Amino acid sequence: MPTLPEAWQAWITENLARGCAPAEMAQVMVRDGKFEATLARAAIEEARQAGFSHIPAAPSAQPLPEVDTSSNFFRTPDRDVEILFSLRAPRVVLLGNLLSHEECDALIAYGQTRLERSPVVSDTDGKTELHAHRTSRGAMLQRGETELVTRIEARLAAVTRWPAENGEGLQMLQYEKGNEYRPHFDWFDATRPGPRKHLERGGQRVGTIVMYLSDVESGGGTSFPEIGLTVQPKKGCAVFFVNTDAYRNPDPKTLHAGEPVEKGVKYIATKWLRERAYV
Numbered sequence: 001m002p003t004l005p006e007a008w009q010a011w012i013t014e015n016l017a018r019g020c021a022p023a024e025m026a027q028v029m030v031r032d033g034k035f036e037a038t039l040a041r042a043a044i045e046e047a048r049q050a051g052f053s054h055i056p057a058a059p060s061a062q063p064l065p066e067v068d069t070s071s072n073f074f075r076t077p078d079r080d081v082e083i084l085f086s087l088r089a090p091r092v093v094l095l096g097n098l099l100s101h102e103e104c105d106a107l108i109a110y111g112q113t114r115l116e117r118s119p120v121v122s123d124t125d126g127k128t129e130l131h132a133h134r135t136s137r138g139a140m141l142q143r144g145e146t147e148l149v150t151r152i153e154a155r156l157a158a159v160t161r162w163p164a165e166n167g168e169g170l171q172m173l174q175y176e177k178g179n180e181y182r183p184h185f186d187w188f189d190a191t192r193p194g195p196r197k198h199l200e201r202g203g204q205r206v207g208t209i210v211m212y213l214s215d216v217e218s219g220g221g222t223s224f225p226e227i228g229l230t231v232q233p234k235k236g237c238a239v240f241f242v243n244t245d246a247y248r249n250p251d252p253k254t255l256h257a258g259e260p261v262e263k264g265v266k267y268i269a270t271k272w273l274r275e276r277a278y279v
């Protein structure tokens, strides 16, 4: 294992001596020290075993949402979904033919009547607030709100091998010319009081599926600046990505944005997947 800089070794000892949880320490090392999560966890575990064994070890690796990319399609009970590309780390999979054009149009028509400016989560108190970084309008749908929503949620559960009850309600979003969602993470930062509150219900957002309900004439891609990837919206396709590592530590490489729409109107539906049942 590569040796950590002395300052970080001292930081680990100091924080274990204060009784800090290894999982949260690893999160800080990944975020602030830009260490690989496995290296951070191994260094903390070594120090814990050497002198702080009264502190419980960090939880071991956990299952995550995952798409089977061993073939170029994945058969669900009601639809064959195409696997167009996949990336290992961070886990990103581009899905084709996830939704029919009729399903896309029906979802747009259904959400259209109750569009409101999309909020973000406040860092300080966890309440939702409007912010210049997110200028789309959207409709929050309840899980299982209609037969169509239930059907799509069941398909997503089959594709991602993740229980539908762990999913937040679908968000149908509309971006008109100039609207965007600047680079952000979907995971909640447990070190900040506002986002931390959201972990109480269902735990971390371990996965995201952005479903494209329309094509866009120009602009409006979903970009991942840390990995140099941009997905251009294509009606019926979707991009799936996993927001954490196997220890459910947030993955900084999942930074992503909805690029400004230059021409046309972009419609998407976003589904966030939690660690546990979201009730």
Ligand SMILES: O=C(O)CCC(=O)C(=O)O
Residues within 6 Å of the ligand: 181, 186, 210, 220, 221, 222, 223, 256, 257, 258, 259, 268, 270
């Ligand atoms: O608009 C997009 O392409 C991305 C949406 C997004 O980042 C989100 O809903 O979290």
